[in-house]
Amino acid sequence: MNGSPRSRSTYLLTIPLAFLATMACAREGVPPESTGSTEHAETPSGVPGAAEGASEAQTGERSFGAPLVGNGETVPLGALLDEPARYTGQVVRTEGEISAVCQRMGCWMELRDSQARAVRVPMAGHAFFLPRDVAGRRAIVEGPLTVRPLGAAEREHLASEGAGATDVALELSATSVVILAPAPG
Structure with a gap:
């Protein structure tokens, strides 16, 4: 890094983008029930990864x-x-x-x-x-x-x-x- 404002801002922007890309790739192979996320499905008791229908x-x-x-x-x-x-x-x-x-x-x-x-x-x-x-x-x-x-x-x-x-x-x-x-x- 040469110390110019432009290279510093590029460097500072690259770090969070690299982190986000790493996290997205790390989550790809993880089943939804192990992430704690409800993005795809709520998990009813006893049924791994299942979304609970309203009816x-x-x-x-x-x-x-x-x-x-x-x-x-x-x-x-x-x-x-x-x-x-x-x-x-x-x-x-x-x-x-x-x-x-x-x-x-x-x-x-x-x-x-x-x-x-x-x-x-x-x-x-x-x-x-x-x-x-x-x-x-x-x-x-x-x-x-x-x-x-x-x-x-x-x-x-x-x-x-x-x-x-x-x-x-x-x-x-x-x-x-x-x-x-x-x-x-």
């Missing part, structure tokens, strides 16, 4: 992300899997069984249809996370549908987190997820 006590449903938009038509998951080109780029609402959830952070799930075909459902932009223990439950999911190739590194990363639908390029980026109440019995 959970009465219905057993739990909502995550943005509210479902309007009274949208539910497209059968099988139709999305059979004709992805018809729905690509559209915001769709579908329903299926949760067959897998990211065991690291709850940042993605796989939703399968009645024929056990699965689609990858990442939580849009990591804006929210799902509880890691909801596999086997049914869910309503809403978000834009895309088809994109998965590179080898991404397939390997997803498989390391428990994903099975790593060969499928179909992806529903969830902006809303409603985990339905368990079936009685």
Whole structure:
């Protein structure tokens, strides 16, 4: 530092920016339940990382992300899997069984249809996370549908987190997820 006012102010500005960048990167791999932050989800007792829906006590449903938009038509998951080109780029609402959830952070799930075909459902932009223990439950999911190739590194990363639908390029980026109440019995 040569002592000029400009270099001092640049130096003083660089320190807080470097600190903020370091903190943002350090938080990236930390599950939300360990940060103490309620930025993504409130944690009800006994359910790590779960957001408590307003009506959970009465219905057993739990909502995550943005509210479902309007009274949208539910497209059968099988139709999305059979004709992805018809729905690509559209915001769709579908329903299926949760067959897998990211065991690291709850940042993605796989939703399968009645024929056990699965689609990858990442939580849009990591804006929210799902509880890691909801596999086997049914869910309503809403978000834009895309088809994109998965590179080898991404397939390997997803498989390391428990994903099975790593060969499928179909992806529903969830902006809303409603985990339905368990079936009685």
